[in-house]
Amino acid sequence: MKGIGVSPGVSIGKVFLKEEIEIDIEKKSIHNIKEEVDRLNTCVHKSIEEIESLYKYTLKEVGEKEAEIFNAHKLMLEDPEFIGMINQKIEDEKVNVEWAVQEARNEYVQMLESLDNEYLRERAADVKDISSRLLKNLIGIKGVDLSSLEEECIVVADDLTPSDTAQMRKDKVLGFVTELGGRTSHTSIMARTLELPAVVGVKDITKNVKDEDFIIIDGNEGLIIINPSEEEIATYEKKKESYENFKEELNKLKGEESISKDGVKVEIAANIGTPKDIDKVLENDGEGVGLYRSEFLYMDREKLPTEEEQFEAYKVVAEKLDGRPLVIRTLDVGGDKDLPYLDLPKEMNPFLGYRAIRLCLDRTDIFKIQLRAILRASAYGNVKIMFPMISNIAELREAKAILEEVKSELRAENIEFDEELEVGIMVEIPSVAVQSDIFAKEVDFFSIGTNDLIQYSLAVDRGNQDISYLYSQYHPAVLRLINMTIENGHKEGIWVGMCGEAAGDEKLIPILLGMGLDEFSMSASSMLTARWIIKNISKAEMENKVKEVLNLDSPQDVEKYIEEEITSKI
Known part of the structure; x- marks a missing residue:
């Protein structure tokens, strides 16, 4: 059976089928x-x-x-x-x-x-x-308590709540499989933290297994084998041992630079949401932060964060990075990321609406406070500013003008900041990728946001399960836009990074290296694997592969080519 591998590794063991108690709620009229x-x-x-x-x-x-x-x-x-x-x-x-x-x-x-x-x-x-x-x-009922498990097992469930996962006994649970869930669910995040192999989105798994069944789960491939043969068990025991050895190899890469076989150095950075995330970045030897999602400072609260709160949140990360780059994306809310206290309009097409830089240019009171906080934090590290959702050159120029106003105010107040602070934009709208030769003249760097770039380029709502098969980072049109952006950036002498999910895609990393991508920003847990891939390929060889890939007809052809001609040979 197939699902989504959300936490790598292989586990082999008996099933513990977690069946949720059905709560049948009856509607009653009350008087008191x-x-x-x-x-x-x-x-x-x-x-x-x-x-x-x-x-x-x-x-x-x-x-x-x-x-x-x-x-x-x-x-x-x-x-x-x-x-x-x-x-x-x-x-x-x-x-x-x-x-x-x-x-x-x-x-x-x-x-x-x-x-x-x-x-x-x-x-x-x-x-x-x-x-x-x-x-x-x-x-007055109690659910299944996963903290009381007494034998080693693989938990199989329709879904697992964060409460379930937090209470799992690490010495007893070998991994888990669920029918529901996605890559960014808290349960999936917890599995990766605990280093438990996990596969989610496995349709009808609870109907196809029972307690005490023997199963294999492959968190790398998203594969489930129920009651495997002895031959299959032997195969996966070897695969499990191989993966454990690979993890040991990855740990040996800590402290090394990310340099290809032919001597090309790139930067492997991380995407973070809160100051607490930085510890995981340092633990995995990240070379910087390529995306600090500042909107998380604004969420789960009843009012806007103050300048001081923001300053402290940025400063602590800048100091911990100790000179390594920190790219802070300015406020990216609105549309689908609602802040109740701002009373934002309800929209028919939120991803095309009043959000990100559009909101900030309208609400300059909010924007200026954030820019002040970022600039002040730049005195404590290698901080860079990045504007999201730019769609035309006028927006960029207006954002830069406001930034200059804030700099003037800080100078007048004798408040220190980095006068050489770099300013860049996210390339996530096709119009910017197509005009990247023009934008490159007015910024210090590009960071390609593939999540939205794919969605906008292919006219596919990435949240719609019915058409999810159309959403692909391997689409030749998307890859051509990425390649064009990198080429135009380099012609103007600026560096080009990527902070979308594609940056951590093990199949795409060689192609992106061949295109000349300078910085790969991803989840902290993927960084050492990315470094290993970079160190085992040649940029010159990948440049030739890029030419082949860009001339293929479909995403399926691209993925097949990469698997057969590149990843299978690393």
């Missing part, structure tokens, strides 16, 4: 509204206590970043909007609290799952987790 509201408040208080315990456990057993998931859960239980919606339903519809929780959950989940942003869609799992906790506490 206060009694139902009191029940809700008591339940919320109990759930918060449980989540605080989970936070402490996860902090101790897993890590600070993963524990933050439960802080987010606690914030949601304290969120007047979510709890207020439940209260409103009790009062307006005169229904029992269980029904009100279920209805509020369904509305929130439906809203999140309809968004065009994968990260926010995956947050629907958090709403389900929180709501499930509330309902179980209201009804």
